[in-house]
Amino acid sequence: MQDAYTPHRRQYQNRIELVQGTLDLLILQTLAWGPQHGYGISLALRAHSGEVLRADTGSLYPALHRLERRKRIAANWEISANRQRIKVYRLTAVGRRELARERSRWQRWLAAMGGILERRTAKP
Amino acid sequence: MKLWRRRETELQEELRTHLAMAAQERGAAAAAREFGNRDLVTEVTRDQWPLRWLADVRRDLALGWRGLRRNPAFAWVAIAAFALAIGANAAIYSLADGIYFHPLSWAPQENQLIELFRLRRNEGSWAVAPAEYRSLEAGARQLHGAVSELGAYTEEQVTTSGSGTPQLWNAAEVSGGFFRTIGVAPLLGRSFSAAEQQPGHHVAVLSYGLWQQSFAGNRDVLGRALRLNGQLYMVIGVMPQRFALPVGDQLWLPLGYSQQQWSAAWSAGPPLQVIARLAGGTLQQANAEFKTLSASLPLDPAGHGGRPVIVARLINHVVNGTLTPIFMDTMLAAMGFLLLLACANVANLHLARASAREHELTVRRALGASRARIARQLLTEALLLAGLGGMAGLGVARLALHALGHAMPAGDGAARIAGYQSIGLNANVLAFTFLICLGAGLLAGLAPALRASSLRSHDNGRLRNMLLGLQAALALVLLTGAVLMGTGFVHYATDTNRFEPRTMLTASINLSGAGYATAAERADFYQRLLRGWSDIPGASGVAAFSASPYTNNGIAWIHYTLPGMSATPLHAAAQSVSPGFFPLMRIPLVAGRNFADSDSASAPPVAIVSEELARSNWTVQTAIGQHLQITPGGPWLTVVGVAADVEYDWTDNAPEPAIYRPIAQAPGANSMVGIRAGMPVAMLAAAVRGQTTKLDPDLPLTDVRTLADAIYAGLAPVYVLGYLISAIGGIALALAMAGLFGVAAYNASRRRREFGVRVACGALPSQITRLMLRQGLSLIAAAVALGALGALWLQRVAAHFFFGVHAATDPWALPMAAGLLAAAAILACYLPARRAGRADPVTVLRQD
Numbered sequence: 001m002q003d004a005y006t007p008h009r010r011q012y013q014n015r016i017e018l019v020q021g022t023l024d025l026l027i028l029q030t031l032a033w034g035p036q037h038g039y040g041i042s043l044a045l046r047a048h049s050g051e052v053l054r055a056d057t058g059s060l061y062p063a064l065h066r067l068e069r070r071k072r073i074a075a076n077w078e079i080s081a082n083r084q085r086i087k088v089y090r091l092t093a094v095g096r097r098e099l100a101r102e103r104s105r106w107q108r109w110l111a112a113m114g115g116i117l118e119r120r121t122a123k124p
Numbered sequence: 125m126k127l128w129r130r131r132e133t134e135l136q137e138e139l140r141t142h143l144a145m146a147a148q149e150r151g152a153a154a155a156a157r158e159f160g161n162r163d164l165v166t167e168v169t170r171d172q173w174p175l176r177w178l179a180d181v182r183r184d185l186a187l188g189w190r191g192l193r194r195n196p197a198f199a200w201v202a203i204a205a206f207a208l209a210i211g212a213n214a215a216i217y218s219l220a221d222g223i224y225f226h227p228l229s230w231a232p233q234e235n236q237l238i239e240l241f242r243l244r245r246n247e248g249s250w251a252v253a254p255a256e257y258r259s260l261e262a263g264a265r266q267l268h269g270a271v272s273e274l275g276a277y278t279e280e281q282v283t284t285s286g287s288g289t290p291q292l293w294n295a296a297e298v299s300g301g302f303f304r305t306i307g308v309a310p311l312l313g314r315s316f317s318a319a320e321q322q323p324g325h326h327v328a329v330l331s332y333g334l335w336q337q338s339f340a341g342n343r344d345v346l347g348r349a350l351r352l353n354g355q356l357y358m359v360i361g362v363m364p365q366r367f368a369l370p371v372g373d374q375l376w377l378p379l380g381y382s383q384q385q386w387s388a389a390w391s392a393g394p395p396l397q398v399i400a401r402l403a404g405g406t407l408q409q410a411n412a413e414f415k416t417l418s419a420s421l422p423l424d425p426a427g428h429g430g431r432p433v434i435v436a437r438l439i440n441h442v443v444n445g446t447l448t449p450i451f452m453d454t455m456l457a458a459m460g461f462l463l464l465l466a467c468a469n470v471a472n473l474h475l476a477r478a479s480a481r482e483h484e485l486t487v488r489r490a491l492g493a494s495r496a497r498i499a500r501q502l503l504t505e506a507l508l509l510a511g512l513g514g515m516a517g518l519g520v521a522r523l524a525l526h527a528l529g530h531a532m533p534a535g536d537g538a539a540r541i542a543g544y545q546s547i548g549l550n551a552n553v554l555a556f557t558f559l560i561c562l563g564a565g566l567l568a569g570l571a572p573a574l575r576a577s578s579l580r581s582h583d584n585g586r587l588r589n590m591l592l593g594l595q596a597a598l599a600l601v602l603l604t605g606a607v608l609m610g611t612g613f614v615h616y617a618t619d620t621n622r623f624e625p626r627t628m629l630t631a632s633i634n635l636s637g638a639g640y641a642t643a644a645e646r647a648d649f650y651q652r653l654l655r656g657w658s659d660i661p662g663a664s665g666v667a668a669f670s671a672s673p674y675t676n677n678g679i680a681w682i683h684y685t686l687p688g689m690s691a692t693p694l695h696a697a698a699q700s701v702s703p704g705f706f707p708l709m710r711i712p713l714v715a716g717r718n719f720a721d722s723d724s725a726s727a728p729p730v731a732i733v734s735e736e737l738a739r740s741n742w743t744v745q746t747a748i749g750q751h752l753q754i755t756p757g758g759p760w761l762t763v764v765g766v767a768a769d770v771e772y773d774w775t776d777n778a779p780e781p782a783i784y785r786p787i788a789q790a791p792g793a794n795s796m797v798g799i800r801a802g803m804p805v806a807m808l809a810a811a812v813r814g815q816t817t818k819l820d821p822d823l824p825l826t827d828v829r830t831l832a833d834a835i836y837a838g839l840a841p842v843y844v845l846g847y848l849i850s851a852i853g854g855i856a857l858a859l860a861m862a863g864l865f866g867v868a869a870y871n872a873s874r875r876r877r878e879f880g881v882r883v884a885c886g887a888l889p890s891q892i893t894r895l896m897l898r899q900g901l902s903l904i905a906a907a908v909a910l911g912a913l914g915a916l917w918l919q920r921v922a923a924h925f926f927f928g929v930h931a932a933t934d935p936w937a938l939p940m941a942a943g944l945l946a947a948a949a950i951l952a953c954y955l956p957a958r959r960a961g962r963a964d965p966v967t968v969l970r971q972d
Contacts, residue, residue, distance in 0.1 A: 037141070037142075038142050039141070039142040039145045039146060042142075056158070056159075056160055057142065057158075057159050057160060057165045058160055058161075058164060058165050058168055061138075061139070061165055061168075061169040062168045062169045062171065062172050064169075065169050065172035065173065066172040069172060069173065069174055077134075080141075084141055084144070084145075085137065085141070086138075086141050087134065087137075087138045087141075
């Protein structure tokens, strides 16, 4: 049932203006800098994109749990500074390889996009 | 299940800390706004978990369970409907599985067991002569090995004597390969060694039943002595409980043929039944191999043989011939109908409930539940009901089988049905029950699920009316079947009553033992026996005869020819009777004379024929003085009388042509003796035993019982089937009634306001009641018209194989069934209709 979204859910998810499939890559990249909890990841995404990208909880948590199920990331419970139990995610070896692969793919995609877009804007 | 709960709490905790941290940094309101709908986040995240659907099913089941708990009346009715239908199905399937599908389930790889037989030119005999078996055995080894083992047996009846009253047991004399072929080892002791297959070895293997009965299950039975046909035998083994081949036999002895006996051609020795086990190859391969092999078989002097040996699965042979066609044609169809009826019933209940739940379902849709989700929920509920019904149904099936076990006479009738011992709720039955639960659940849940998921949620009741009509039509067909069976019973009961069977005692004797080798000796003994029995005080009639009416397989069939007729011989049932037979059995002679004592062995051979035979060859009047011949080249019999028709083989639904001969002129080894006397049957039984022992102390008198009991033993399968069909008809009627009642009550509650208005405007309560009744009954009338077509077809088909059913003579079955259904329908509609009419308009209109 994981792909069967009702209109409600779809509407909710479309609010994030993220290119489809990029959220996983962003999460993996964020975790490459060090283990982090869910809220921390959302903060990092926002901060490092200059407040442009925003992953709301309705997509972030499904993505985290999906990546966990696929063993790209692992999680364990830790005690935070203010003595709260928090779930901290970290990158696994599989996740690291996936990140490298996805990153180069993304860069090739960017280059290709760029090539086309540059050309069209250069003409007139 | 614990894992799910932990995942759930962890997710809640994760989201809670997220919210808490966000609230700390930017305030509770902003954090909550950014976070969004927490339940929705939970829901979409949950979707990512592995085996998510399992948890969904569990949640649906829990939800469905709660729904059922809230609405117990609905739940009970639905579960009861399923339990009855699935229970009846499971019971019938276990019968079919035991006797029809797996009658040899106790043997390893029962499908590999085959039987070899050879068609003869003249006789319908299938058995193989000893010399032929020898060649087959040797040839099978040299061939390509389609068959791994070969065994032979021949059946006989042996007399035990020595202690107590002599008894007659069914025994099989078996060759060395017999037990190896079947592949079942004895429970105790051993089977026969190769040395014991030589002549003169008196050893025996007992069946479990005989061991229990005669040795009280004592483990030191091995080595004990047994007196069979006057000779001492040593018990060397006991077979396991369910082992039954040949079916119904109690004892196995070594064949022990001498070289001379082994070389016997067809006419000399008793024919052998040959079994074998396929060695991996197919039946076709084995058939091809034996076809080649049979070309090299020796021809016997009588000119028989010359036809190929044919191979068939042993299962097909042992399946009880009487029950089989009915099982396949009737019971399986009836149980399918019943299941369909129950599904329609539950689907209808479900639909009515779904309409009542429209409010709940609309709210759930509004809260974001998808259509698929709601459909799935309704389907799960139906499956849950079917599952619960199935579990209860297994209990019903157990009870039904138990009751059936009591209905079946314990004696020969049941023992002669292959696989009867194995009937029970085995793994096959459980698997079948599971499948029909699944099917029934899906079928019953489909309509409500589709309805709930469609956009048009408004219910106009058409689907429900159609389902109800289907129920009534199916119920009518099943009821007609039950009534047909019932009239069949009545037909039999009235027909058997003309023999006055309750006051007549019968017994069987078997003269195959020592001292009765010649016909003259046997004829003399029968004469002395009848004279001895006549001396019993109060005896009003005594007779000897070959078979009692309604004996089915007990009647012997013979060929006969008429003068100047060279073509195929005609068939008739054969009876050897003493002169007292016709008056004793209350069979009137419609023409000619009865036998007399003067029709002795030295007198001219005579015969009495049945009306059926007389009419098919001559007329009743011209039959007297005609001639017929039974053995080719034998004497010509003169017809001296014509007797009224008697039903011997009841499976063909018509009285048989029969030829009666004086027992003095044709004394068989097996005979029955009947007596009527003015004393209680139990005393009479003791008296006839005493008289018989006086004549020959070693002669067993078996099956001492009233003619009524003897007839019942033969008719038992019919009775069992009758009980089943009647039970199914009853269940069908109850289900249809419950369905109709439910729909009528629902309609009444839905139109309560309308009726309130009508009453307020001056309609009489009786008019409302009539309106409701008319609506219900017009539906039933349409369904009856539809069901009548099916029932008429059933009646036509049934006349071919339902015993005692004659389409032409049972014109009342369908009207009776329809009347029964209509009465039930009126009852089911009347109560809700009356309530609708009596409703107080003020209260009704004030509601809502």
